[in-house]
Amino acid sequence: MKRPPLLPCLPGYNFDSKIGQTKFNRSQQFDKIHDGVYYLSEKLKSGIGGESSPFTRPSRYPSIYPRGEDQVLPPWLAFDGQRLMFKAYFQETVQERWEASFQIRVVTISFFLEDGTIKVSEPAVDNSGLEQGVLIRRQRIPMPDPVRYRFYDILDLNVGKEPEFFGRVYKIVDCDKFTRRFLNRIGIPVPDPIDIPTDPYIERRKTEIFPKKPNRKIDSLGKFLKFDRKILRFYGYWDDTESEHGVIHDLEIHYYLADDTIEIKEHVPPNSGRDTGFMFLRRMKIPKFFSRIEPIGAEDPFTMLNVLGENNSKSYYVVDPLDTGRLSRDYYKDNDLIIGAQISVFGRKVVITDLDDFTKKYYSQKYGLDDFTPLERADVKKDKTTCYSVEKIIPPYNGFGSYDDSLGNCFTVTPQAPKVDFVKFYYHDKQGFDSHVLRFRAKMISNIPENSERHFIIRVYLMDDTVSVFELAPRNSGFKRCLFQKRMPVMLPGQNIYTNKKPKYYVPSDFYVGARVNLCGFHFQLTSADIYALRYMELHCDKFPKSNIKLIMEKLRKALKPIYKDFIRDYSPAPMEGDMQIWEYKKLREALCKYLGDNITEQEMITIARHYSSHEKKDFYSREYVRRLVHTELTRFLWDDLDRLTEAIHHWDRSRSGYLPRSELYTILRGCRIPIDIELLNSMLDHLHKNNEGLIDCCDLLRFMNTKIDPVTPVLPVNVKTALWWASEKEPDCGAGMDWCTFLKDLDLKDDENDESFTSAYNASEVKEK
Template identity: 30%
Template sequence: MTTVQVDLKSLPNLPGFSFPAYKERYHKSQTWNVVNNQRIEQKEGFSHDKPKFVKAAKPVDTWRQGSLPNSTTRHVFKNAGDGIQYSELPAWDAFDRHVLRFTGYFKEAVVETNLENHRVRHVKIYYYLEDDTCHIIEPRQDNSGIPQGQLIRRHRFPSPNGGYLKPEDLQVGDMLQVYGRSIMITDCDPFTRSYFEQAGEPQGPAELPESDPFQETREAMKHKEATAPRTYEKIYREVMLGGGHINSDMQQFLEKDKKVLRFYAVMDDVSTPQFERRPFTIMFFLADDQVEIREQYPLNCGRDNFPIFFRKGRMPMGAYRVQGPQSQPRKKSEFVHGHDFHVGQSVTLLGNYNFYIYDADEFTRRYFQEELGEQLADRADVTLPERAVPRAATPPYTGYGSWADSMSSVTHLIPKPPKKDFIKLFRHEGKVLRFKAKFVEPKPEDRDRIFVISFYLQDDTLAIHEPPQRNLGIVTGRFLEKGIHMNQLTGNLFAPNDLLPGNCIKVYNFEFYIMDMDEYSRKVFEDPNAHLRVFDLEAVLQKLRESMRQQYPLVRDVFRRFDSDHDGVLTVQEFQQALEKYGFQLAIEDVLKIMKHFDCRGDGQVSYNEFCDMLLDEDYTTGMMVTKPALNEDFDPNYAERAFMKSAERAETTQVRKAVKELGDVLYKKQGFLTRVFKEIKHVTHEDFVTCEQIQSALEQVGHPFHIEDIQRSVLYVMPDSDLDRVNYLELFKAIVSSFHDIAASR
């Protein structure tokens, strides 16, 4: 009998019969790992795809480079050269938000009409480098009759050569085969071209896309007229020949459609308990001679937001009366017409509403000039003066507690502890002005009494001391305790100018005559900067370097400590604050001398590299230490001018970044906000160009007021060559939304 060895695992799994699966390891598989300090997911256990790694070039000496002006940027290459140091990073980290964008088209047959036999459909191809996925969208086209938008959702496209689509398969001028469609690639954006140039595979030149009969017809409608314009002579000839049955209303609609005269008016409302000047916009539609009046509600006016004051329709002239079934219809001349309105005119509409027209938009002014031959008057100023609200009188000082405590009860409903002026305390610590005084009209026993009045500049406190005198017969010493006191002659708190010799002061019903002052006080009044100490600038420089090195272990932390606006450079104000932080209260000329020593390039600001070069010592190279250059104590007025100019430029840059960031937050983050803004702008003008004031008014109407300077800064930032009086608001908002993530936030 022969025994046959059969491998049970090689037998197929027949229905109703299977072998038990035996496991040798029952642990839970590990799916995470750390590579180059990056947490990545290991996918070998779940799919056939392995984690994708790419080579990223290492920046040189990144710790020596600041963000401005010599910043380093990491560029990711497909294949790094032999002489470049690189590291492997996960694709989702290196290629985050790196997208290749191509444009192309494909043809689609049209069999439902005899006017065209094919349609050219333009598409955009997006290739995401982080996960090799793609998606194709088709831009929407007006009146195309085809559902457009996302054509193919985002996923990994199969390649005709097997596997998945790679960046090498996308070339300008080639045909892309995907799911039975042949897409001709015609162009790509600048980022895609730079990516392929760095990879050593430059893209070809852009190709012109084809056009179809539908597109040619749409373009012809924009530039060609169907027939010759109708004139009165042509209408007369047609009537004489027995024709000319023209619909005058339809002809007016075809000639003047979308043409609106806009007048800006105000109405003085005296029906309310408080006088109010209400702004309105009077719109006259030339297509059908209808009028619409909209009220422009100011922000936080307290009224319900129902802007339509008179709904669009024909407005009768004169007193308003109800039309019954037997009433005679009004003639066309009895209705209000836009040609009757003028700037500077007071008109009565709807029977008893008196409107004063103070301005008109640019189209209306141009229409009156070209069509009617009339020049409208300039804009009239109708703004009301600010209502002067009398300020309540400050109650007198009660004498209990300090002056700041009493004023806190006046300025706040719930009193708060007063805050000290630490800047003033730091700059004037230990500075005391002393004055010699005596009583005004003293009693016989008080004629020989002499007082010393001390005024402390650090907190504006006052103290009076009576020095001892031989055989005076009066106990001397402290006459008035140190504190903030009020001069009863002026009703204000004591100031240094109140204590000049020859003046009289009164405190707690004691009146003093100031006789003299000490030498230090006299120098302070003669020269306000006389209290500044004279320092040896070379010693100050060495002490500053030593103190900065001892404060933080890293120079980077020291630089960030004094770079208050985080722009990567130190301006003259920031450098002065750094000196004051270490107790050096120098004049601005001395500050500029030390700053010029740090600024090797002489551009008026200290960068991070220059700061490190002056703060750190040179390494030992040839056995001898290289010493730092000596400080030049000559004042350079040209360098001072450059330093202050750079400081002003940095301040303006900060304001521009803040303005664009705030406007981008409103436009990008709020759902449906752009639609509301466009609606408000359409109420002002039907053109695509507006002024910065109109943009500010539209944003204010939707609840987001901006300063006009911030609007102008945002316009010039995203559209440098634009005219502030003629801004294409569609392109402006598009540019702000698209560049929202490019604006760096405050670090």
């Protein structure tokens, strides 16, 4: 039954609104997506019988912007996690306080866009006496209207409005930046913020907690946080020459900006006769005017008048708020310290002569000073302060023990073992199959016929330059196959060892094929060397000049230049099939002995024969295979730090040339902890491109190690410690023959046309005769 709202509720004024209605079903709340699948619909639903529901809210408000063609998302998905924040307050009546009848409480109103719910929370205030926090939990808040099912929405919340939530009126005064932008975009203007009225109770509390007297404690925390670990350093001196046996003291003054304290240290020279410590004055404040030592408690910030109480645990102190009789003292500050200033350190006159760079920058920025010329010390008696180094006189060697052992006993009373060169030990100790031991075959040189036929093996240990000799005695020779000389450093012959100068010893470069050595009175001639020794000396030709092919070819070039035609005529080999001409090793030996004589050694001949061997020299592993091994190791250890390696190379390459020595690149790669073995690392450096000076191309190194650009197929991991070791490569036999054409090309003596014509004519005649 319904009636018009303006008619009285009397018989005859009511009528049935459902007269003639034929549909009485309720509308469905679920829609059908497809067969068998239903979902809860958010569309507007009609009431019973299809009539409009009086309490159905519209799904959305009209917008000033036209709706696009994109699919409209539901609000719980489009506005997920978004809310509008409003700042508001409400006035609460207080009956318990006579001085303030109300109080202002500030709250935050949150409107959640996804479902239209509202939450009201009050931020915590210290010592408020109220239970603050969430005042209204998140929910939909109905409006105080006679119409039911009407809730607060986005249009009801704005700056200046006064919504009523459950009987309490809130005044909205401000909103956050997101809320203001969101409302403006949907066409709702937002007024400017409104000031919150003052709370009389809060104002009264501020007056009560305000101190009745000023705080006498100086707050130094801010200065400490600003100037902590910032120290001004000054250099000066204290002239004490007027006193008996006085000297000029070199001082270093430290001024701490955090608390204006000063610390003074003294630079006591060695052997000055003064056994005092380096601390001249501990860290403290230095007064400008000093007359006497103040009693204990004079520097206390409070003046105590009396102690009240029954005992120590229940007593309190009465201090003098006026500090009657307290004398103010002036201390040195940073504006008193400058070059040329003279400060009084408890009666001692200290003159400042110089500053450090940080102090100069500080005074330049704060005080605008730019002249920091150091001050020279006046009246300095150099004969009293200058110390001279005295050379230690070492007694001569007496022959007991080794020289280093006897020398150590000259400096200390307690005997100590000689120090070992651990750096040399680290680089030249045995590393896997690399023994760092050079082995030579030698025979004894003696006037006794039996001794001249004895053969030995001489080992040279690179880690400490020691030498051992082992005898190879055949059967029924009358000699025993045993250790002839133990491992020990051997002195050079012909020097007086009983002096205070350290004697000289044999070094590895003194041993080469053809050399004659005197080991403890026995003369030996080195006749041959093993493959390891020859290859090691060739790889380290800077330490072994007899294996340096560049120096040897330079010696040959100077010796053969005047007789080059005779050399070509007498020793040119016969041509063979192809372009290569083979020169026998005995011809090389004969020619070098003829033209150079004693100026060339057997070691240098072997080096030439090995370098120009006729055997084809192939790389043990190709560049591509080594690159595949490197990429396999980098991928296996998940290495991806190429940017750091590039930065390190740019740091070392200060000239920006793009080339670095092998030693520096080795240091960089080891410092960046590249996860590859040393043998593989050395093999990679051997295959990189180099310039004429022998420097390695850094760009080629980065391209070689880049696993993303131009990747290669991985290979099966191998034992690189043995597979890539340089001594495991097969060496060519130097006695088979030499490449004559390559030898003449490197000799580089074909400068004039006569030589070329002579050589070509000679070769043509030889071919014609054959």
